[in-house]
Every structure is written in C-alpha cells, then in structure tokens.
Amino acid sequence: MESALRGRLVSNGLFNRIDIDALEHLLDDCARFTLVAGGTLLEQGAENDCLYVVLQGELRVYLGGRHMPVHTVLGIGECAGELSLIDGQCVSALVIAAVETELLVIPQAMVWSMIDRSHGFARNLLAILSGRMRRDNLTLVTTASRSLEFELAASVDALTGLHNRRWLAEAFPRAIRRCEQDAAPLCLVMADIDHFKRLNDEHGHLVGDAVLRTVARRLAESLRSPDLIARYGGEEFAILLPQTGTDEGLRIAERLRRAVEDMPLATLTAGAVAKVTVSCGIAPLGRDATLELLINSADSALYCAKAAGRNRVKVAS
Numbered sequence: 393m394e395s396a397l398r399g400r401l402v403s404n405g406l407f408n409r410i411d412i413d414a415l416e417h418l419l420d421d422c423a424r425f426t427l428v429a430g431g432t433l434l435e436q437g438a439e440n441d442c443l444y445v446v447l448q449g450e451l452r453v454y455l456g457g458r459h460m461p462v463h464t465v466l467g468i469g470e471c472a473g474e475l476s477l478i479d480g481q482c483v484s485a486l487v488i489a490a491v492e493t494e495l496l497v498i499p500q501a502m503v504w505s506m507i508d509r510s511h512g513f514a515r516n517l518l519a520i521l522s523g524r525m526r527r528d529n530l531t532l533v534t535t536a537s538r539s540l541e542f543e544l545a546a547s548v549d550a551l552t553g554l555h556n557r558r559w560l561a562e563a564f565p566r567a568i569r570r571c572e573q574d575a576a577p578l579c580l581v582m583a584d585i586d587h588f589k590r591l592n593d594e595h596g597h598l599v600g601d602a603v604l605r606t607v608a609r610r611l612a613e614s615l616r617s618p619d620l621i622a623r624y625g626g627e628e629f630a631i632l633l634p635q636t637g638t639d640e641g642l643r644i645a646e647r648l649r650r651a652v653e654d655m656p657l658a659t660l661t662a663g664a665v666a667k668v669t670v671s672c673g674i675a676p677l678g679r680d681a682t683l684e685l686l687i688n689s690a691d692s693a694l695y696c697a698k699a700a701g702r703n704r705v706k707v708a709s
C-alpha cells in the first residue's frame with residue numbers, strides 16, 4: 393500500500409494509531425474498487441460479509457432510504473458494513489458514494505484475522521461500534537422528542553392555545569368512562585360566543601381572533617383543575633366537568649358566562665368592542681351516554697340559550 397495512503401489511514405477510523413505493519417500482508421491481499429458518485433455500496437435488507445474502508449472519497453449513510461436526510465457521512469479511514477459483518481444479519485442502512493469513492497474490501501475471515509493480530513484494530517472497531525451506538529441513541533432521543541412536539545402540535549389549537557377537537561375526541565371519552573366507573577356525575581358545557589359574525593364583520597378578523605384568544609384564556613382560567621376544555625370549532629368551546637352534578641355544573645357554567653361578560657376588552661379593541669358574551673348549554677351524563685349524545689344535548693341546550701336572547705345558560709331537558 394502506498395505510504396501516503398497508509399499515512400491517511402492510520403490517522404483515522406479502523407487503522408487509527410495502530411502498527412499497520414502487523415497487518416500489511418493481510419491488507420495487501422484485500423481487493424480495492426471504485427464506486428461512482430451516487431453508486432450504492434450497501435442496500436438495506438441485503439446480505440453482507442465484507443467490511444469496506446474508505447480510501448478516497450466519501451460515503452453517505454441513510455437510515456430510512458434515499459428520501460430521508462443523511463444520517464452519517466464516512467470519510468477516509470472510516471468503514472461501512474461492520475454491523476452486518478459482525479452479527480451476520482442483513483444490512484440495516486443504505487450506503488451510497490457521495491462522490492467517486494475508492495474502497496478497500498476486507499472479507500469477513502480477514503477481519504477476524506486482523507482482530508486476532510492487532511489489539512489496536514480490535515479496539516478501534518469497538519470504538520467505531522460504540523460511536524455508532526451513541527450517535528444512534530442521540531438520533532432516537534431527538535426523534536422521540538420531535539414526535540412528542542408533533543403530537544402536541546397536532547392536539548393543540550394554534551390560535552387559542554387550547555386543546556383541539558382531535559384531543560377532545562380522546563380525552564373526553566376517557567374522563568366520561570372514569571366517572572361512569574366511579575358512578576360519579578359529570579356535565580358537559582358547550583359555550584359559544586354571541587354574535588361573533590357581527591363582531592368579525594364590524595371589526596375585522598384580526599380583532600375577532602384576538603377576542604377568541606381572550607375568551608379562551610378567560611374560560612380556561614375560570615375552571616377547576618380536573619375540568620377539561622377544548623376549542624370545539626369556530627367560536628365554540630367544549631368543557632367537561634368531571635365529578636359534577638347538574639346544580640354544580642349550572643353554577644360553574646354561570647360563572648364562566650359571567651367571567652366572559654366581565655372581561656375587560658378596551659385595550660384589545662381600542663374601546664370599539666365594549667362587551668363580549670357567551671351562551672352556554674349544559675348536559676348532565678345520563679345512563680350509557682356517549683360523548684356524541686352529550687354534545688348533541690348540550691348543543692340543543694345552547695341553541696335554546698341563543699333563542700332565549702343569548703348571554704345565558706340553559707340546561708338540556
């Protein structure tokens with residue numbers, strides 16, 4: 393092997409700081425080949441019984457296929473194929489030449505001979521494997537926290553910061569089931585901003601959005617800790633009151649209504665919107681009730697509250 397190449401090999405990767413002379417005759421028996429830019433060295437799921445060392449050029453490693461971001465870049469002295477070679481299983485990543493890349497091919501039997509002959513080689517191989525594990529662990533942690541972020545983003549309404557309907561569809565039935573199991577009462581309140589279309593028309597959507605955010609915060613702040621609230625859609629909010637009978641539910645809904653009515657809005661709308669109100673419909677949990685039935689009856693009560701003049705609470709009959 394040319395001395396310039398040897399010099400580069402012993403400064404990195406598998407042959408880093410080892411007495412390469414002890415392995416010289418083995419290395420001389422290894423084949424070399426050049427992969428064109430974009431050429432595939434290892435394919436996920438394929439068999440592999442060689443270790444490849446980069447002599448010239450660069451390899452790119454993809455964990456989930458070419459369409460995914462590059463996981464790792466391998467430069468001179470670094471190797472590919474060691475995992476599948478050691479455990480005898482299929483290749484776990486796609487490895488592609490980033491540019492024209494020259495590779496040293498060390499067959500499996502030769503790798504074991506090198507390990508027998510050189511502790512330095514064995515140590516470097518272990519260091520490469522643990523480095524890869526560390527990198528993969530980091531990827532796992534990053535992926536897990538990202539997916540948590542996505543999950544959160546998918547369950548939160550961007551405008552109000554409240555949970556959204558998607559979240560409601562999972563969280564509310566769970567709370568309903570818990571109350572049913574405990575034979576405890578429960579109420580669902582649907583609260584809807586009054587004449588919101590008019591407010592939008594008169595003051596514009598941006599003011600409408602700001603009012604929505606303020607009402608959402610006001611409602612959420614007025615609840616007890618076990619209560620659940622979500623933006624049901626548009627200017628309508630769904631509020632679940634666990635362990636709550638109709639009389640108490642009515643008191644809470646009345647408190648919510650008043651909290652919105654008393655809301656200071658002057659700074660928000662430069663005094664243009666003096667007052668915003670909500671109408672509420674409340675439905676107690678009946679026998680074998682589902683979330684859908686509860687929403688329907690709270691919605692009918694809400695409709696009655698609107699029809700009776702708005703800014704009031706009605707209980708489902």
Ligand SMILES: Nc1nc2c(ncn2[C@@H]2O[C@H](COP(=O)(O)OP(=O)(O)OP(=O)(O)O)[C@@H](O)[C@H]2O)c(=O)[nH]1
Nearest residue numbers: 584585586587588589590592597600601626627698
């Ligand atoms: N600014 C803003 N407006 C919204 C949003 N979502 C829904 N709206 C508007 O809310 C209005 C709701 O109007 P309606 O359903 O007629 O109800 P309303 O005018 O409040 O009348 P009542 O409910 O009968 O008191 C519609 O004009 C929607 O465009 C939003 O995210 N931002």
